[in-house]
Amino acid sequence: MEATSARALAALVGDLATERPPRYAALAGRVRRLVADGRVPLGTRLPAERELAAALAVSRATVTAAYTRLREDGWATARQGAGTFAALPAGPHRGAWVPGPVDDGTVDLAHAAPAAPATVPAALAAALEELPRLLSSHGYHPAGLPDLRARVAERYTARGLPTTPEQVLVTNGALHGVSVAFAALLGRGRRVLVEQPSYPNALQAARALGARVVPVALDADEPAAWVDTAGRTLSAVRPAAAYLMPDFQNPTGVLLDVPGRERLAAALRRSGVPAVVDETFAELGLDAAAPPPLAAFGAGHVSVGTLSKVAWGGLRVGWVRAEADVVRRLTTVAVATSMSGPVVEQLAACVLLDGLDAALPGLRAQLRERRAVLAGELRARLPSWRVPEPAGGLVLWCGLPTPRSRAVVAAAERLGLRLAAGPLFGTGHALDDRLRLPYTQPPEVLRRGIALLARADAAATGARPPAGEPRELAVV
């Protein structure tokens, strides 16, 4: 079991004098945040009270009271004679993140989902031409249309992961694929290791099965450190599965390099933990291409992909790639709630995949331009925010100077700007100093959105609003 030294924990806790008294509550609050965002991994043995008191220059009674508070609130457990260990309480469950309405007059900087390019209606028209040859059958294809399974398999093979059509299950989007994989791997009380922050609806899919989410903090500046901590947590906690996004992680944008993939795959293998790898952003490398899929570095993992971000979310076409026997099992899981995917959309997906290599350079160029506009606007209007630019994906994961993401989101809503607050991407207890902003909208919408965001930030902090900015509800 992993332990943290008194010195290491004291360094993470920092200066308690800046917090409101009592001191023990401040210490408990700081440790709680460290456990919540995974910097103190779940199951870590906390230092002996006397040692932590010395390292923090506080009384032992302060540490005793802080540990008691942590235990009472479910953030620590005590084992007779063995010490006190970091734990997670049941935590607030937010429920699924339900997309907001479209075309309601608000500026939408909440959803990282591009509008459909012209290739989508063209592919649907081509699909209708193809359809007659399929109309004489019953129309159910539980694992997906054979032509589509073959194309998805070819794409994986081209990306460095040899795949046969039998290793592909077509799903109604990536979230469906993740849910089907979770349904096969997780269950009540089972644990799933996740990056913190992560994709909210996948976390919710795990929780809906009664699984417990184990977060490991991912700092975009230090992905290698994440792999180390994840490895230690995997061996300490032995979760039933891991849910991972090594390709332009949503929301941090982190791209795991080849050595990182090798080390992560080795850690998963040592602990015997299968990963559900969400590759939703894998083809959206803007400054760098993603290395081969994580499953190319170790057997037994389930890869999940989708057309939602490279074509259109409205198609509802995604897939799972795994060993053929696993795909057969996942097919029976999928059929339990949905007999088959829609045929016309799958025919269109074949056309879109055939044209994807020709379409991707244009999509990437458009996203590069939009990313530059969004980052530029943010730096100009909100200079105190941190705006790191990821090498790919669809979003900026911004750092706010103080925890106020929820307040900014509430103020923005009143101005006609829809946002997704930082804590939405966490496991329930942190990230109010973060805001995820997608660069999927056209430049003029991004400019208008950030002008409104600057006003919302001023309103949330009680500052004077920036001069000369629009006050009325935005209509785009």
Ligand SMILES: Cc1ncc(COP(=O)(O)O)c(C=O)c1O
């Ligand atoms: C990481 C991630 N996984 C899954 C999804 C859902 O994708 P789909 O529309 O294919 O279900 C999204 C959508 O934003 C996402 O960002």
